[in-house]
Amino acid sequence: MTREQLFEQILQKKSYLCVGLDTDPRKLPQHLLDAEDPVFEFNRQIIEATADLCVAYKPNIAFYEAQGPQGWVSLEKTLKAIPDNIFTIADAKRGDIGNTSELYARAFFETMQFDSITVAPYMGADSVKPFLVQDGKWVILLALTSNAGSQDFQMLRLEDGNEEYLFEQVLRSSAGWATPDQMMYVVGATQAEYVQRVRRLVPEHFLLVPGVGAQGGSLEEISRLGMNRQCGLLVNATRSIIYASSGPDFAEKARAEALAMQQEMEALLEELIKK
Amino acid sequence: MTREQLFEQILQKKSYLCVGLDTDPRKLPQHLLDAEDPVFEFNRQIIEATADLCVAYKPNIAFYEAQGPQGWVSLEKTLKAIPDNIFTIADAKRGDIGNTSELYARAFFETMQFDSITVAPYMGADSVKPFLVQDGKWVILLALTSNAGSQDFQMLRLEDGNEEYLFEQVLRSSAGWATPDQMMYVVGATQAEYVQRVRRLVPEHFLLVPGVGAQGGSLEEISRLGMNRQCGLLVNATRSIIYASSGPDFAEKARAEALAMQQEMEALLEELIKK
Numbered sequence: 268m269t270r271e272q273l274f275e276q277i278l279q280k281k282s283y284l285c286v287g288l289d290t291d292p293r294k295l296p297q298h299l300l301d302a303e304d305p306v307f308e309f310n311r312q313i314i315e316a317t318a319d320l321c322v323a324y325k326p327n328i329a330f331y332e333a334q335g336p337q338g339w340v341s342l343e344k345t346l347k348a349i350p351d352n353i354f355t356i357a358d359a360k361r362g363d364i365g366n367t368s369e370l371y372a373r374a375f376f377e378t379m380q381f382d383s384i385t386v387a388p389y390m391g392a393d394s395v396k397p398f399l400v401q402d403g404k405w406v407i408l409l410a411l412t413s414n415a416g417s418q419d420f421q422m423l424r425l426e427d428g429n430e431e432y433l434f435e436q437v438l439r440s441s442a443g444w445a446t447p448d449q450m451m452y453v454v455g456a457t458q459a460e461y462v463q464r465v466r467r468l469v470p471e472h473f474l475l476v477p478g479v480g481a482q483g484g485s486l487e488e489i490s491r492l493g494m495n496r497q498c499g500l501l502v503n504a505t506r507s508i509i510y511a512s513s514g515p516d517f518a519e520k521a522r523a524e525a526l527a528m529q530q531e532m533e534a535l536l537e538e539l540i541k542k
Numbered sequence: 543m544t545r546e547q548l549f550e551q552i553l554q555k556k557s558y559l560c561v562g563l564d565t566d567p568r569k570l571p572q573h574l575l576d577a578e579d580p581v582f583e584f585n586r587q588i589i590e591a592t593a594d595l596c597v598a599y600k601p602n603i604a605f606y607e608a609q610g611p612q613g614w615v616s617l618e619k620t621l622k623a624i625p626d627n628i629f630t631i632a633d634a635k636r637g638d639i640g641n642t643s644e645l646y647a648r649a650f651f652e653t654m655q656f657d658s659i660t661v662a663p664y665m666g667a668d669s670v671k672p673f674l675v676q677d678g679k680w681v682i683l684l685a686l687t688s689n690a691g692s693q694d695f696q697m698l699r700l701e702d703g704n705e706e707y708l709f710e711q712v713l714r715s716s717a718g719w720a721t722p723d724q725m726m727y728v729v730g731a732t733q734a735e736y737v738q739r740v741r742r743l744v745p746e747h748f749l750l751v752p753g754v755g756a757q758g759g760s761l762e763e764i765s766r767l768g769m770n771r772q773c774g775l776l777v778n779a780t781r782s783i784i785y786a787s788s789g790p791d792f793a794e795k796a797r798a799e800a801l802a803m804q805q806e807m808e809a810l811l812e813e814l815i816k817k
């Protein structure tokens with residue numbers, strides 16, 4: 268999916284919501300456990316209940332990998348159940364030497380048909396570039412993550428005379444590896460105070476924003492600080508939506524949560540929609 | 543496997559060789575393509591031909607993931623074909639927020655029975671600690687990798703008054719997260735000039751050393767600089783061994799390459815063996 272197509276979807280749906288599909292078999296509603304593939308059945312109903320309210324789905328690959336081969340079957344079926352006009356993110360945090368990243372790119376862009384994959388920057392340019400295979404396929408690079416551990420290395424000051432943090436150098440360097448049509452960045456909603464520093468370096472790029480909801484980030488604040496003229500934001504919510512209820516009404520409750528976020532986003536998008 | 547058990551194996555086999563199992567279905571010898579599971583059959587024969595010469599096997603997970611669910615079946619069968627006294631490394635470069643790293647730990651330590659997994663440090667302590675589940679299960683943290691991209695971020699100087707590089711801060715911080723009985727570090731053989739800086743910070747830890755062979759690092763040099771009183775090195779070779787021949791004699795040729803490395807290692811281990 269291209270950046271223009273993504274922006275179109277955002278305007279159409281008045282939403283920049285990404286729903287995380289971190290489906291833990293141990294957290295499934297009882298009544299689904301008899302289904303042939305309970306994880307897929309859970310995802311299918313979540314997708315059916317939220318597809319008109321979000322512009323992206325983000326399966327967290329760990330949750331499928333933990334199930335062994337069956338997990339990958341559930342993941343592939345889930346991917347096929349997502350409407351084509353919705354952006355798909357393999358939240359995989361991959362990244363390795365060139366010949367290996369090429370294989371990961373094949374795994375997520377060819378074996379599976381994801382639009383994008385999250386990638387870790389530590390190994391540098393030649394670990395990221397193999398994912399930049401074609402227009403419409405995206406790298407979403409970790410910049411400033413939402414977790415406490417983001418302080419350990421991402422926030423280290425560099426001896427560069429600019430008092431820059433490591434995450435800023437990651438943005439600065441990687442922005443030269445691909446255009447805003449092939450690269451996005453992960454910036455946690457819990458990092459609102461640094462979003463302006465992020466936008467100074469990457470004004471045009473889309474940001475994938477985790478950390479709203481369960482992790483405590485504010486949708487309003489991150490949107491006010493991070494939105495650009497093409498929205499430039501995909502705000503993810505996972506647990507607050509997919510685990511809104513553990514009962515037979517899980518999909519209905521998930522929709523209610525997604526709808527509340529979409530409505531807040533519609534208000535925050537007002538100026539872009541007017542244009 | 544504990545550090546003592548690993549050192550025992552090294553002394554017994556007079557080898558600290560790790561064989562990488564980056565098995566690419568496109569590179570398999572013709573005569574294996576009719577096998578029920580060609581990737582597994584290739585691995586099985588490589589393992590049979592080299593098990594007495596190496597102390598570790600390192601499947602690169604990307605190569606299996608790229609095959610979809612069938613790849614995970616091949617991987618699980620490969621893992622079962624590895625003798626119990628050989629250390630197994632899931633070269634996965636994982637790392638995510640806590641609840642997700644827990645799932646990856648479950649995938650590689652429980653769903654599969656790997657002894658260790660390679661982990662990327664960028665997301666910090668709470669992305670790494672969930673892998674430290676029990677003695678005998680290891681985190682192998684990326685410190686200074688063997689690829690050109692290691693220059694991009696790992697070699698950035700920090701504003702800490704010590705003129706330290708980022709990879710040194712990664713060693714310094716992470717050495718506090720686990721003992722040398724649960725943590726190892728990836729240090730590329732192509733980085734020999736920095737191995738003394740690594741050893742100053744982590745004298746006791748095992749180092750997993752890629753980059754000998756195809757990538758051009760020197761076994762003799764990295765061993766002279768990096769070996770400690772418990773050897774402290776696992777030197778990996780992949781392409782030079784498993785792709786030594788693309789013919790029916792691939793296993794035989796792989797053994798010859800592994801034997802040559804084992805013999806060089808035996809000489810380099812001489813002083814430790816004497817004790």
